[in-house]
Amino acid sequence: MSVPLPGEGPRAGQVRAMFDRVAPSYDLLNRVMSLRIDQAWRSRLLRELAxxxxxxxxxxCAGTMDVAAMARRRVPGLTIVGADFSFGMLSRGVRKTGLPAAQADALALPFQSRSFDLATVTFGMRNLDSWEAGLRELARALRPGARLGILEFFRPETAGTRVVHVAINKVMVPVMGRILSPDPAAYRYLVASMERFASRPEFEEGARRNGFRDVRGETLFPGMCGLVTAVRA
Ligand SMILES: C[S@@+](CC[C@H](N)C(=O)[O-])C[C@H]1O[C@@H](n2cnc3c(N)ncnc32)[C@H](O)[C@@H]1O
Incomplete structure (x- = not known):
């Protein structure tokens, strides 16, 4: 079943159903397909946010709560809450980490304003009906001065990064998705949604427009993964 792409209108129900379908194999596929580099990216994100x-x-968009699990191992005294609208993903995360979590839409979070000192969103913003509305909702939930860290597959911009993007995402990911995933369409969505999403510079501008300052971005893997950090204004 094909899921509408960013910019193709409301699609939250289909995105949630897709993540419920891939949840049982999500962690394994992530590790195999990225050769565990995904964990190195999460580690880097947490180093930045400290x-x-x-x-x-x-x-x-905690999914199976890999970031939460890593943060808990590093800082046992940190209070961590996961939020995601897919019960299939989140229930695995809760079992894995023992941490509290809320099944919730990123665009209408069940938290009071200024509740958090920091927030992470890894590979989630691309899936929202409006990533700018997602940033505004994050700004609401964060206290002024709080830190935000985003990992995302931003749209590749330069010719060089597009070559890497095509080699990895158009060739390797779909083939591995077909072999390993119960839902190969989900891996086609991953690549197509990346091409429709904001580039990293566009996203950084959006963060400045929607409640954040000191926005910084960095490419962690050309043509694939970028990191953006910001401070709630
Ligand atoms: C690619 S997974 C990333 C999971 C995890 N953060 C990680 O690093 O592996 C994206 C997650 O975002 C969640 N998600 C997408 N749109 C959402 C929304 N509008 N509200 C809440 N969660 C959402 C999905 O259910 C899914 O678990």
Whole structure:
């Protein structure tokens, strides 16, 4: 079943159903397809945000809560809450981490304003009906001065990064998705949604427009993964 892409109108129901379908094989596929580089990216994100004992962290679009799990191992005294609208993904994350979590839409979070000292969103923003509305909702849930860290497959822009993107995402990912995934269409969506999403510079501008300052971006893997950090204004 094909899921509408970014910019193709409301699609939250179909995105949620897709993640419920891939949830049982999500962690394994992530590790195999990325050769565990995905964990190195999450580790880098947490190094940048430097969570501290006593702080409250939101892991939004938490999925199976890999970021939350890593943060808990590093900072045992950190309060961590996961949020995601897919019960299939989140229930696995709760079982894995033992951490609290809320089944919730990123565009209408069930948290009071200024509840968190930091937030992470890894590979989630691309899936929202409106990533700018997602940033505004994050800004609402974060206290002024709080840190935000995003990992995302931004749209590749330069000719060089497009070559890497095509080699990895158009050739390797679909083949591995066909072999390993119960839902190969989900892996076609991953690649197509990346091409329709914002480039990293566009996303950084969006963050400045929607409540954040000190926005910084970096390419972690050309043609694939970028990191953006920002401070709630
Ligand atoms: C690619 S997974 C990433 C999961 C995890 N953060 C990771 O690093 O592996 C994207 C997650 O975003 C969630 N998601 C997508 N749109 C959402 C929305 N509108 N509200 C809440 N969660 C959403 C999906 O259910 C899915 O679990």
């Amino acid at each position: 969570p501290k004992q006593g702080e409250a962290m939101l892991d939004l």
